[in-house]
Amino acid sequence: MIHFNRPTIDLIRNTFLQQHYQDHFPAEILDLIYEHKLFKIFVPEQLGGLECSFPEGLKIMEMSAYIDGDFGWAVQIGSGGGYFTGYLSKEVVDKYISQPEFVIAGSGMANGNAVTSERSYEVTGQWKYCSGSHYATLFTANCTIDSSSAISAFAFDPDQVSIINDWKAYGMENTLSHSIQVKNAQVPKHMSFNFDRVINDYNYLIYHFPFNEFARGCITAVLIGMFKHLLNEANVYYQYENLPSQKESSLQQILKTAEQESEKLTEHFYEEAQNCWSHLQNGLSEDLLQKFNNAIDNYISFANESSHNLFHHLGMYATFRDNAFNKIWRDLTTAAQHFLTKKYQ
Incomplete structure (x- = not known):
């Protein structure tokens, strides 16, 4: 598992908290991504990648999003592109994917x-x-x-x-x-x-994971990381603000309930991700995929409802763009608008 020290985490968070709508990604943070091969989570080792299992890759995405939403989304999108490696021709793989700064x-x-x-x-x-x-x-x-x-x-x-x-x-x-x-x-x-034809799977099972569930799982891991960070910032507010006793009691209960539910749903999400990965070599049944999709839908529904509930209970504090809670909330609710997070049936 990849770990960042406290100064690096603070650098990432402070950079993105202060930067808005640029036409470039901070060079020092992009260098960190290249150094740790975070765009190559799902690229084979023989092409310079990490060749993670699906659950391992999800954990890295969660960790990245816990640090910062912009950072986590960049890692998720960039590493998700590695899934295409098995479907691209050798000419494309040799020219682009084998390069250290591929994304x-x-x-x-x-x-x-x-x-x-x-x-x-x-x-x-x-x-x-x-x-x-x-x-x-x-x-x-x-x-x-x-x-x-x-x-x-x-x-x-x-x-x-x-x-x-x-x-x-x-x-x-x-x-x-x-x-x-x-x-x-x-x-x-x-x-x-085309996604119906693997050209070269490099003896790496990830290219046989159904793309829809692969992509939905990656986005959910990012939402998990962001929601955990949101809970942390809500706890900071709760601990350092001088709140009326009634509001303090109400917020304390909301935070406790949200933390317990998040932990339970996260554990279930990873259990189903692991079940899919463990059975992938023999082909995934519709039942396994449905269980994984249900775990995804349950977490997304919970994160949407709970994040809005927290926003409501933090009052005007939650609306100020210069604090971390507001940024995380905006990032999370924006990411949750992705069409792959929706249930339209």
Whole structure:
């Protein structure tokens, strides 16, 4: 497990608390990510990665998000891109993924169109919410093929991509989740890929984990880390503010209940993640996947409700943007808006 010392944690937290809507990621923090290979949690060791098990990777994401939401989201998105390694051609892997500073940014929405030619595709499109856009060494996005219903994923060199600095959400301010645009880019056919075909699994099971549950699990680990940090900051408020006895008693009970429920739901989440990982080699049943999805849904529902409850009970203090509680709350509630956290059925 990766650990950061207190001065490093303070550096990360203070940097992001004071920085808003920049077009760059702090260089010293990016260097920390590269040094600890946090963008390569799910990249094989033979390609310079950590090759973590799924539960191990989730724990690292939780730890990162506990330090800071922007930091945790950057680690989650960057390391999540490592999942694509098993689906990308050897040419792409050799050129991009084996590099020490490799990181993918992109979108799962099919907001582009690729026109087929003999040796390449001509791709045009625009995609929102591409976290890590300004430091990505490779971009990926989905496109329809020849304006049909067929969809394929494509990898783009940064030289083919324009970044539109339009990320202005009230939380996760420093994730660089801007839109990207590609215009008439000539993309070689070896830069296309599909999630129904593993090209090389490097004897690493992660590429056989269903992508939807993989991505949902990663986001949930980030929410767990942020919520634990939120509870800590609420406890700081409770301990150092001179509260009326009635408010003190009410807040004390809310914090105790939230801590107990968070611990219980977190333990269940990791149990189901481990169950899926343990059975992955023999194929995951629908029952196992459903149990994992249920654990995810239960934690997300709890975190949404409890974070708003804490915000309400901390009164005006919770509304000031210059304190840590407010930043964590904004980050958590913004991250929880991701479409993979929703239940629409």
